[in-house]
Amino acid sequence: MPTWVDDFLWAYSSFIYGLGVNAILGLSMYAVLALGQLSLGQAAFMGIGAYTSAVLTVKFGMPFPLVLCAAMAAPAIAATIIGVPTLRLTGIYLAMATIGFGEVMRILYINTDYIGGALGFSGIPEKAQGSIIFGLLAAILAGFLSATRSKLGRAFEAIREDEDAARAIGIHVTAYKFATLVISAALAGLAGALNAHFSSFIGPNEYGFDTAITILSFAILGGVTSPFGPVLGAFVLSALPEVLRPLHDFRLVFNGLIIVLVVIFLPRGILGFRVRRVG
Amino acid sequence: MSEPLLRVDAITCRFAGLVAVDDLSFAVASGTVHALIGPNGAGKTTLFNVISGLLKPNDGSIRYRDRDITLLRPHARVALGIGRTFQNLRVFGEMTVLENVLAGRHARLAASWPATVLRLNAARSEERAAVSRARELLRIVKLEDQAEQLASALAYGDQRRVEIARALATDPMLLLLDEPAAGMNPTETAALAELLRSLRGGGLTILLVEHDMNFVMGLCDHLTVLNFGRKIAEGRPSEIRVNPDVIGAYLGGPHRVQVQRNREGTA
Numbered sequence: 365m366p367t368w369v370d371d372f373l374w375a376y377s378s379f380i381y382g383l384g385v386n387a388i389l390g391l392s393m394y395a396v397l398a399l400g401q402l403s404l405g406q407a408a409f410m411g412i413g414a415y416t417s418a419v420l421t422v423k424f425g426m427p428f429p430l431v432l433c434a435a436m437a438a439p440a441i442a443a444t445i446i447g448v449p450t451l452r453l454t455g456i457y458l459a460m461a462t463i464g465f466g467e468v469m470r471i472l473y474i475n476t477d478y479i480g481g482a483l484g485f486s487g488i489p490e491k492a493q494g495s496i497i498f499g500l501l502a503a504i505l506a507g508f509l510s511a512t513r514s515k516l517g518r519a520f521e522a523i524r525e526d527e528d529a530a531r532a533i534g535i536h537v538t539a540y541k542f543a544t545l546v547i548s549a550a551l552a553g554l555a556g557a558l559n560a561h562f563s564s565f566i567g568p569n570e571y572g573f574d575t576a577i578t579i580l581s582f583a584i585l586g587g588v589t590s591p592f593g594p595v596l597g598a599f600v601l602s603a604l605p606e607v608l609r610p611l612h613d614f615r616l617v618f619n620g621l622i623i624v625l626v627v628i629f630l631p632r633g634i635l636g637f638r639v640r641r642v643g
Numbered sequence: 644m645s646e647p648l649l650r651v652d653a654i655t656c657r658f659a660g661l662v663a664v665d666d667l668s669f670a671v672a673s674g675t676v677h678a679l680i681g682p683n684g685a686g687k688t689t690l691f692n693v694i695s696g697l698l699k700p701n702d703g704s705i706r707y708r709d710r711d712i713t714l715l716r717p718h719a720r721v722a723l724g725i726g727r728t729f730q731n732l733r734v735f736g737e738m739t740v741l742e743n744v745l746a747g748r749h750a751r752l753a754a755s756w757p758a759t760v761l762r763l764n765a766a767r768s769e770e771r772a773a774v775s776r777a778r779e780l781l782r783i784v785k786l787e788d789q790a791e792q793l794a795s796a797l798a799y800g801d802q803r804r805v806e807i808a809r810a811l812a813t814d815p816m817l818l819l820l821d822e823p824a825a826g827m828n829p830t831e832t833a834a835l836a837e838l839l840r841s842l843r844g845g846g847l848t849i850l851l852v853e854h855d856m857n858f859v860m861g862l863c864d865h866l867t868v869l870n871f872g873r874k875i876a877e878g879r880p881s882e883i884r885v886n887p888d889v890i891g892a893y894l895g896g897p898h899r900v901q902v903q904r905n906r907e908g909t910a
Binding site: 533 | 716
């Protein structure tokens with residue numbers, strides 16, 4: 365490897381790893397939005413994964429693959445508990461329940477000294493290499509693409525467009541909503557664990573409402589007509605602050621402006637092409 | 644007559660004080676075309692929602708193929724062979740015509756989700772069979788040339804036929820059609836009647852709601868007439884045509900004032 369590539373990767377590794385983690389978060393959002401569901405709990409699920417993984421690595425010395433599995437299982441269980449009462453209802457109940465859930469978790473982290481309380485949890489070993497992060501991202505993207513191009517993708521789209529019509533052709537709507545919420549929580553947890561294991565520090569305020577909105581905007585910006593949209597959206601929104609560095613304090617204004625313009629002029633996102641749902 | 648395919652038994656549905664279906668009972672014999680007719684707001688669509696499971700009745704039961712399905716969820720009823728279309732068009736507009744019909748095949752695709760995502764042989768051969776079945780259904784409803792168009796781009800009458808093909812893709816034994824001829828021109832209506840006759844010839848039982856009386860009278864074997872959620876008459880087309888209660892309900896008479904009063908709630 366030429367030395368400049370090496371230098372570049374060294375200087376920007378955490379930025380590049382962040383792109384991969386954010387793309388996984390974008391896909392976790394895709395899993396619910398593809399069915400017309402709105403979860404604002406992706407940040408909270410991410411936090412559960414991050415804290416679970418940090419504790420298991422630092423306090424119990426568990427091997428990294430097992431840590432990642434546990435970091436997916438813990439938020440999946442939380443999603444099960446939230447999903448059972450809310451998914452039978454249509455409308456904004458899931459969004460409301462997940463917002464509340466995020467706040468509950470944040471306050472729980474702040475008040476638990478075992479995981480560092482308000483000061484956060486530091487000293488997490490840097491075990492998440494680029495190959496692991498981007499390998500998992502590729503596998504997850506391939507999985508979603510395959511699902512979208514099959515009967516599963518048709519069921520997602522049917523539920524998104526018309527729940528009653530979906531029921532009338534034999535789709536178990538509640539089961540699909542439930543399964544995708546659990547999968548999306550597991551993926552957010554995985555992203556949280558990967559993030560914790562390259563930034564080496566996690567804090568209770570990293571998984572609040574603003575993070576939930578950022579994750580949502582990955583998917584909105586990229587578009588959810590195909591799984592590529594949220595990945596591209598995550599790349600663009602994560603890279604923007606770096607690209608816009610010369611604007612200094614106006615960076616976030618620009619960020620918001622771009623999202624507003626996309627929502628107005630490209631309501632299907634910047635990558636609005638559809639995937640053929642036959643396969 | 645043998646045991647009917649479908650038996651609606653003393654069904655009652657109330658919405659905030661309004662009784663949409665009132666202690667209604669009738670039976671649909673296997674292999675027949677059975678029509679439900681009645682003025683707007685008579686409770687026909689409500690009854691369809693009860694039979695397909697989208698709405699729970701306040702009282703009464705639904706028996707299908709000799710079992711009580713009153714508490715079964717909609718997807719389980721589709722698996723047992725009850726398919727339906729909707730009065731207001733409910734095609735999936737962002738999917739192609741072919742994908743719409745394939746979506747109707749959902750309940751007949753058995754591959755697990757891991758097998759589907761990993762594209763194992765079982766899932767792939769099942770999907771291939773589903774695609775050829777869907778194309779066959781599109782030929783039957785004469786939409787094979789529009790297979791790759793988005794369903795929302797089709798004309799109204801064509802979208803109705805997409806919905807019928809989608810419902811047929813569920814492999815129904817009993818097909819519920821809610822105003823299938825609405826919005827169709829006379830040529831399309833005649834073609835639809837021909838299609839339904841051939842489906843009946845193939846053993847399908849059809850329960851339909853329709854306002855086009857020429858269409859209904861020329862096609863169906865049996866009629867049930869509703870007014871204000873109650874059955875006011877039942878019989879063969881020739882009997883219904885001369886029934887004074889039916890004429891009263893349609894052309895005005897003692898019921899008319901009540902029709903206007905109740906029109907809003909159940910339309």
